[in-house]
Amino acid sequence: MRDYFIHTLRFVLFLFTQALIFNHLEIGLGIHIMIYPLFILLLPYNLNIFASMIISFALGFGIDTISDTYGLHASAATLIAFLRPTIFKFFEPRDGYDENQEMNIYEMDSRWLLSVFGLMLLVHHLWFFSLELFKFNEIGYILKKTFLSVPMSLIVCILIQIIFIKNPKDARSK
Amino acid sequence: MRDLFAFFRKFRVFLFFVALQVFALSTYFTYLSFPRSQYLTSASEINGKILKVSYEVTKHFNLSQNNTLLQQENIALRKQLPQSFMALQSGNVLINDTLHKQRYEYIPATVIKSTFNHRNNYFTLNIGSVEGVERDMGVFTDNGIVGIIHNVSAHFSVVKSVLTEAINIDVMVESTGAFGMLKWDGKDARIGSITGISNDIKVKKWSKVVTRGGSGIFPRGLPVGKISNLKPVEGKPLWDISLLYSEDYRKIQRVYVAKNIMKDEQLKLESLIPIDKE
Numbered sequence: 128m129r130d131y132f133i134h135t136l137r138f139v140l141f142l143f144t145q146a147l148i149f150n151h152l153e154i155g156l157g158i159h160i161m162i163y164p165l166f167i168l169l170l171p172y173n174l175n176i177f178a179s180m181i182i183s184f185a186l187g188f189g190i191d192t193i194s195d196t197y198g199l200h201a202s203a204a205t206l207i208a209f210l211r212p213t214i215f216k217f218f219e220p221r222d223g224y225d226e227n228q229e230m231n232i233y234e235m236d237s238r239w240l241l242s243v244f245g246l247m248l249l250v251h252h253l254w255f256f257s258l259e260l261f262k263f264n265e266i267g268y269i270l271k272k273t274f275l276s277v278p279m280s281l282i283v284c285i286l287i288q289i290i291f292i293k294n295p296k297d298a299r300s301k
Numbered sequence: 302m303r304d305l306f307a308f309f310r311k312f313r314v315f316l317f318f319v320a321l322q323v324f325a326l327s328t329y330f331t332y333l334s335f336p337r338s339q340y341l342t343s344a345s346e347i348n349g350k351i352l353k354v355s356y357e358v359t360k361h362f363n364l365s366q367n368n369t370l371l372q373q374e375n376i377a378l379r380k381q382l383p384q385s386f387m388a389l390q391s392g393n394v395l396i397n398d399t400l401h402k403q404r405y406e407y408i409p410a411t412v413i414k415s416t417f418n419h420r421n422n423y424f425t426l427n428i429g430s431v432e433g434v435e436r437d438m439g440v441f442t443d444n445g446i447v448g449i450i451h452n453v454s455a456h457f458s459v460v461k462s463v464l465t466e467a468i469n470i471d472v473m474v475e476s477t478g479a480f481g482m483l484k485w486d487g488k489d490a491r492i493g494s495i496t497g498i499s500n501d502i503k504v505k506k507w508s509k510v511v512t513r514g515g516s517g518i519f520p521r522g523l524p525v526g527k528i529s530n531l532k533p534v535e536g537k538p539l540w541d542i543s544l545l546y547s548e549d550y551r552k553i554q555r556v557y558v559a560k561n562i563m564k565d566e567q568l569k570l571e572s573l574i575p576i577d578k579e
Contacts, residue, residue: 143351147351147352147355150416151416153416153417153418153551157418157488159418176314177314177317180317180318180321184321184325187325188325192345192348193348193351193352194414194416195414195416195423195425195459196329196419197328197329197332198324198325198326198327198328198329198332199325199329201321201325202321202322202325202326202329205318205321205322205325206318206322209314209315209318258326258329259419259420260420260487261420265487268487268488
């Protein structure tokens with residue numbers, strides 16, 4: 128029950144922060160920070176893939192309706208929800224995943240997080256910018272936007288986790 | 302038949318994924334050419350209200366700049382007031398003559414949402430069909446044109462801005478009258494381009510570009526920008542012209558919507574032209 132509440136709250140928060148703040152944060156050089164892939168990463172590990180695709184689609188479509196992108200975010204979010212189990216399986220640690228663990232910065236080691244989440248962000252951003260520009264002769268600009276935006280999104284997402292997610296080790300030591 | 306079911310079961314995740322993608326992408330690509338509904342865009346009631354709340358928070362960010370702009374506009378208007386003129390001949394009276402007839406009406410509006418770093422940027426205005434906004438009306442500010450109304454609901458409307466790929470507003474170089482189409486390459490919010498000007502026409506750098514008013518969306522002579530760079534297109538007798546917009550679309554707030562009273566008349570007349578058969 129508590130999990131449902133947390134994920135619903137996160138859904139709403141990610142939707143509005145992305146649509147009202149990060150979609151307007153225009154840094155220049157074509158950088159576009161997108162943080163909602165973090166929500167898809169933090170969904171429960173054993174969640175049914177249909178459920179995660181529907182939730183991601185709804186999140187993306189919610190962002191689309193507010194920022195007038197009509198299906199771009201929905202398409203990109205569904206893509207990473209679809210690829211999520213495959214990526215998890217590919218980077219599976221030697222002793223497997225814990226049933227109830229969350230894929231956040233405290234539970235997983237940093238190398239795993241960087242490779243899995245970095246790959247998810249890369250796929251997401253590349254898909255998003257390719258669809259947005261949608262011209263073969265703009266491929267240089269698409270790649271430039273992708274490779275400048277991915278590190279920024281990654282840094283912001285790591286900061287969000289450090290600031291807003293409680294470290295379980297801290298709680299135990301107290 | 303059983304094979305078919307087995308196929309569906311085996312690929313059900315992928316098929317579901319494809320179905321969602323088809324839905325999302327068809328909405329995306331059809332919206333660019335024509336808005337099917339206003340309910341899932343920022344012109345809808347709920348999203349309009351959310352954006353209004355967000356605008357209430359951020360509207361004071363550029364306050365001092367906007368005040369200066371309004372003041373400058375006030376000065377320009379004040380200059381035209383009767384008080385600012387000295388009578389050269391006593392006994393002059395103002396006659397409401399019949400030489401000029403009102404052609405455009407203007408509706409003031411506020412931009413409550415705008416972006417400039419997407420490939421196609423749409424702005425949301427706080428007025429809608431209740432205030433008399435209709436599809437295909439022109440939107441402009443004191444400094445330059447902004448775009449064309451794309452989608453209208455009761456209290457909000459969405460503008461297809463000049464920062465869109467297929468905006469195609471007809472503009473002309475003010476000094477020579479050579480005209481072309483306004484385009485945007487999706488990179489820099491300050492720079493647009495003009496296509497369709499033949500390169501045997503002499504065009505000077507930094508000459509002023511204004512609207513041509515041909516399609517009746519904008520009045521003739523609204524500022525658009527200045528030519529910042531020009532070179533001939535390879536293999537075609539055309540200029541490739543870069544244009545520095547005179548309006549900064551990154552901090553746009555107050556706009557006017559131009560309503561052409563005689564648009565129906567013009568369209569009716571133009572529809573009588575026979576279509577070329579080749």
